[in-house]
Structure formats: C-alpha cells, structure tokens
Amino acid sequence: MLKKIKKLRWILVGLAILISISGFLLGTVAYDLAQPVSTIIANPIIVTVKPGMSARDIGDMLYAKGLIKNVFLFRVVARIEGMENSLQAAEYAFTPNMSVQRMVKMLATGEISYRQFTIPEGYTINQIATLLEEKQLADAVKFKELAKDLAPYEYIQHRPELAFRVEGFAFPDTYKVKQGITEEQLLRMMVYQFNEQFTQAMRDKAAQMGLSIYEVIILASLVEKEAQVEADRPIIAGVFLKRLKMHMPLQSCATIQYILGYPKPELTIEDTQLPSPYNTYLHMGLPPGPIANPGIAAIQAVLNPTQTDYLYFVADSSGRHHFSKTYTEHLAAISRVSN
Template identity: 65%
Template sequence: MRQSFGKKLVLFFIFLAFIAGTITYGLARPVSSANAPVLITVEPGMTTNDIGALLKQRGLISNVFLFRVLAKIEGLEGSLQAGEYQITPSMTVRQIIDMLARGETAYRQFTIPEGFTVDQVAALLEQHKISDATQFKSLARAYAPYDYMTAGEGTLYTVEGFLFPDTYRVASGATAEDILKMLTKQFDQQFTPAMRARAAELNLSIREVIILASLVEKEAQLEGERPVIASVFFNRLKQGMPLQSCATIQYILGYPKPKLTVQDTQIPSPYNTYQHSGLPPGPIANPGLASIQAVLYPAETEYLYFVADKNGAHRFSRTYDEHLAAIDQVGK
C-alpha cells in the first residue's frame, strides 16, 4: 500500500515537472524567428483570454492558456493596456506581455492646445514619453523647413508659432526632428492659399500674421473678442505706438504671471513690447485658427487700449483717459 502511494507520488511530481517544463518551454520559445512586425489592436475592455486569442489568431503565440498563465503569474492579468501594438513573431510570450503591460503602443497620441509655447510642447512630449524635452527644444531653436519661418535676430525658437495646435498620432521611436516635421507640415497645410492671399492684401508676411495671432491668442479669453483685440494691435502699429502686450512680458518670464510690475515691463529683451515698438522678433505661442482668422479679418475699431476684468472679458478704450477710467472700474 505504501509502495503504491509512493509510486503515485513520484508520478505526480513527474507530471508536475512535465507541466512546468512545458510551460517554461512554451514561454521561452517564440512561434518563429520572423522579425516582420504585425500590427494588432487591443480594444478597451478585452480580457486576457480575448487578447491571447487575438495573438494566436495573428500567429504571434501558439497557446492561449500559456499566455493567460504567465499573465496571472506575473500579476498582470488585469493590467494589459488597450492600443495599437507592433509585435513580431520572434518575441517570446513574456516579452509580449511586458509590452502590453507597459503600454508600449506602436503609435502615441498627443494634443497640442491652442496657445501652447515650444517649452510647453516639449514638456508635453516628454510627459507622454514621446521625445526628450531638452533635445526637442535644442532642435526647435533653428529648425526652419519653410522660408516664412526664417527668423530675425533675437528669436528664441524658429518654430514658435508654427507648431499647429491639433491632435497627432506619432509612431513609437519617432525622433524630435520627425515630430517637428509633422507639426510644421500641418501648419503649412492649414495656412491655406486663401489665407496667404489675404495676408498679402494686408501687406503682411505669413510670419507677421502669426506673430500678431500669437499675441491675440495669449491676450484673448473670449472668442468674440479676438478680432477686436487684433484691431487694437493694428491701430497701435499704424500710429507707431508700442504694442505694450502683457503676454510678451509673460513669454520673457517663462510663466503666466497674474499681475505684472513696472520692473517686469523694463526687462531687457527684444520681445519686450513695452520697450520696443513694432512687432517682437517672433511669435510668443502657437495660435489656433480662430486667432489667425482674427488677424486676417480684424474688427474695424478706433480702440487703442484694453484691460481685462476679473472674468477675463476686456474693456476697450479709444483714449488714454478712457483707459485709465476702465482700469479704475475693473479694479473696483
């Protein structure tokens, strides 16, 4: 009786060893040595079994059960992320699970909001693990694939203003130059022939339009005020008055300071529109279409001043005395 039990125990351990060996072999051995990537889409809500079945169907694993077992052993059964992945048949089951758990998708998606600066775009890309911020900014300083991006002396980034605000999908492994090329190409496509013709009617270069649009973008909080704010800048330029845009000072400072001081307006910089007449050397942000259209089609006004109230709306004035009265009213 004891001898029979001993034999059964030995057979049981042999069986366990066989199962363990089979699992280990199955996990360590890829389905083939082929390196051609296969694009798969893991949909939100798919279970580990669903994902395993998809991988087997596409010829990327040989056994769904082994896939589930390893995911469970690794504690990753509920952590496989949705998205598009490029997986090669030469990858092991463990490598595939690790990729899905880390969310190393074939494409990364990101959105550039209207009014973001190059510095903010760089930080966004680094946050999404798409590009190193320092490397992106270094390349952005002199990157100019289009003639109208050629910058004057004192420009911080040649691409500032030309990274079109939109939602983008970029392949994993894309370089900073790849991303800059994509963003500036989108701007070039969005700035239509009709817009170029309108800019010419206004005797403005594309770069000058975008400089003004970037000021409008950073000053305006209400959609309907954009053309009016644009008109103020045009009116001041016609009279040879400094633009005195607070947004340019905030660009110099590198952050949106809520209340500027007199000392802030005296910072030595070519971007300081309190100290220098005319346009700054370059855009101070990446404007959206609404701000660009506001510059191309400004309102017809005689306003020379504006001041924001606590709700973000602006009081517009024709004379300095009116402006002082508006400031007094806003401050109450």
C-alpha cells in the first residue's frame, strides 16, 4: 500500500512539472506571438478596413500583409481589450514594429492614417499635379485649375504670360495629409509652407540685394533647374546676377526646356529661337515668372551667391558645370565636355 502511495505521489509531481512546463511554453509562445513582427522601423503599410469586416477578416488581412504573426491571437487581444465589435472602418497606417495591442487600439478608436508624399525640388506645377493624381490624392485637372489663380500672398504676382500664378511657390517638401483632403487644401498647404520657409531674415537679405521675393524665386528656379551639383548652385546664381548687372541675356537652357515642356538633353539653335517671353536667349532680364518650384538650397544660393568673374557655364556628362570668363574660354569648355 505504501508503495502505491509513493508511486501516486511521483505521478502527481510529474504531472505538476509537466503542467508547469506546458504553461511556461504556452505562455512563451503567446508572448512571442504578441510581439511585433519586426523591431526595425519601416515605412507604413496602408490598410483599408471596409464596413462590415469582422475581427477575423481584419486579422487575415493584417497577417497577409506581414503585420501580425497570428490571426487567432489578434482576435483574442481584441476580445480581451473589449474591442472585438468596435473595430472601425477606415484607412490605417501600420508598421511591422507595432504591437498587436497598439494595432487593436488604433482600429477601435478610428486612429486613421495620414498619407505621406514628397514634392521633389524643381518640380513644376504640372509635375506636382501628376504626382498627386498618381498617389490618388488629387485630380490633376482640378489642381492645375486652382494653381492658375491662387495667390494668398501679395508677392505672388499676376501676369498674363503666367500659366500658373503659384508656380515657384508650391514648396518642395514631405507632407503628411489626411485622406480626403481637397485639391485646394493641398495647394494652399504647399504655398503656406513656402511662406513659412522664406524667413524674415531671407526677406531682409533680398531687400538688401535690391531683389523682390518674386525675383528671388524666379532666379532660384533657374538655379534649381540648371544646377545638378550642390557646389555649383551659388556660382550659377553669381553668374546670373552678374549677367543681369551687365545687361546681358541670361541664356538659360532651363527656360527653353520650360517652353518645350520637357527636359531636352541637347538644345538646337532652332530651340533657342522659340517665340516666348520665357526665352532668355531672345529677351533680356528675367523671365516673367518662375520655371519651377525651387528648394531652400537654390533659394539660399541666390541670396548668398558666389562673387565671380565668370559669365558662362556648361555641364559635362556627370552634371558638373565648367565655368568660363570669356566666350572663347566657353567655346573651349564646350569642346572639352563634348569629347
């Protein structure tokens, strides 16, 4: 009888140990499954939750996008948090380094996503409109219609030659916007950003140079489109300012490309004779308006130009410019970069 009791005791001890180990292993597995898929911060993944989708439907979608490790655990967390039936239809931005609990709370509170997009430096209004339409944030036609006349600040001039009054003032930057933003809100946001970035110190510097804000942005747009290497920007700005002072035509190839509507690698003599007020080969002084939306570096180059004796420049195949003081030197430089 004593032997049976001892045997039973050992069986019970074994079962207790087994239960403890199983509980530990199950707890470890559950803990692991509740952890983020990745610890690396990555770009957000947009998830659209449609009306009528169940917690299981949403879990399946999150699992398919690599955002959670286990659908069942997602449903368990939603139930524990009391949110299984309150997951709201909307568009969300999740990242693989988010915990399951964080995702559930975002879904339950309707913490909708923000769409992020970047306007590259030197983009024109036409290019910005196309980019926004491709990202399904705006109708390109509506955006361009608004850009024709929008002028919330007095320094944005109105001239009959301009296709878009805000050309030059839609500031290149990375923006985060809510879904459903309108074309006008998008455009105003970019113009307001320009007004913030063009500081009082920059306005004071422009005034000291005898330039209006509008003239600074026209010059900056030329520098933006001409310069491909950062170090060339202030030198090109210096050349343009020197030419203006000497009453020489700017002869900017970028203005011809603006007239053409596309970047042509090599211009012909015929191209430089195109009838347009933007043609700086035919007309003295600045073109009637900016030819692109310049970034802050191009604007700073105009406000802080290199004092130079150069009057000419030509780019080589790498995009770096070669500067010359005389037309004879310029022709030699053209010959060198062409070979």
